[in-house]
Amino acid sequence: MKKTLVLSAVLALATTSAHAEDLSQYSNESRAVAMPFLKQLGAANQKAVSEGGPESAIGVCRDIAPKMAGDISRQTGWKLTRVSLKVRNPLLGTADAWEQKQLQSFAARAAQGEKPETLEAAEIVQEPAGKSFRFMKAIALQPGCVSCHGSTEIPENVKAKLAAEYPHDQATGYSAGQIRGAVSIKRPL
Numbered sequence: 001m002k003k004t005l006v007l008s009a010v011l012a013l014a015t016t017s018a019h020a021e022d023l024s025q026y027s028n029e030s031r032a033v034a035m036p037f038l039k040q041l042g043a044a045n046q047k048a049v050s051e052g053g054p055e056s057a058i059g060v061c062r063d064i065a066p067k068m069a070g071d072i073s074r075q076t077g078w079k080l081t082r083v084s085l086k087v088r089n090p091l092l093g094t095a096d097a098w099e100q101k102q103l104q105s106f107a108a109r110a111a112q113g114e115k116p117e118t119l120e121a122a123e124i125v126q127e128p129a130g131k132s133f134r135f136m137k138a139i140a141l142q143p144g145c146v147s148c149h150g151s152t153e154i155p156e157n158v159k160a161k162l163a164a165e166y167p168h169d170q171a172t173g174y175s176a177g178q179i180r181g182a183v184s185i186k187r188p189l
């Protein structure tokens with residue numbers, strides 16, 4: 001009886017550490033996909049703003065970002081999206097329950113002094129549709145983003161275009177350094 005107990009304790013321990021190893025390995029792999037995605041988007045945004053002004057950069061967030069996310073999803077078999085608690089495009093950007101919980105926890109952690117660009121969440125979840133690894137990395141607002149996600153910084157022509165294309169826009173009022181949302185990865189296991 002005692003032996004069985006010890007054995008199951010050892011087994012439980014082994015499972016826990018294997019689980020922890022998986023988590024850190026999956027997190028590293030997800031980070032390796034999320035970081036270049038964010039970097040390329042930031043660069044594309046900067047390029048568009050400097051070449052054609054904020055109005056021409058709308059396409060980066062509206063067309064290039066979802067296309068890149070779609071390409072990555074096809075290539076990896078993981079679902080990669082950008083989500084937020086205050087979305088511009090509810091169809092693509094609305095966070096599900098797990099993502100909302102993490103975004104709320106990111107906000108609380110940032111309020112405690114953690115830097116937005118360091119905030120991450122990782123968990124293996126079991127849902128009716130199956131088991132998956134979920135990963136989120138916060139997106140901090142950069143100075144170049146306020147021309148479309150700030151308040152008074154948004155030029156009139158951009159404001160008009162946003163109002164016409166996104167009548168349900170909630171993604172304004174941010175200042176640089178705040179959490180705009182997160183990259184979210186869901187990987188079936």
Ligand code: HEC
Binds near residue numbers: 082
């Ligand atoms: C020129 C305007 C413009 C600039 C500059 C801009 N965005 Fe956006 N952003 C948009 C538009 C338009 C959408 C809606 C995209 C869509 O239709 O899916 C959006 C959506 C997003 C979303 C997806 C969630 C949502 O609200 O729908 C995130 C995250 C985001 N932007 C982050 C950023 C960050 C970070 C920067 C700076 C690096 C930035 N944006 C700069 C126009 C802009």
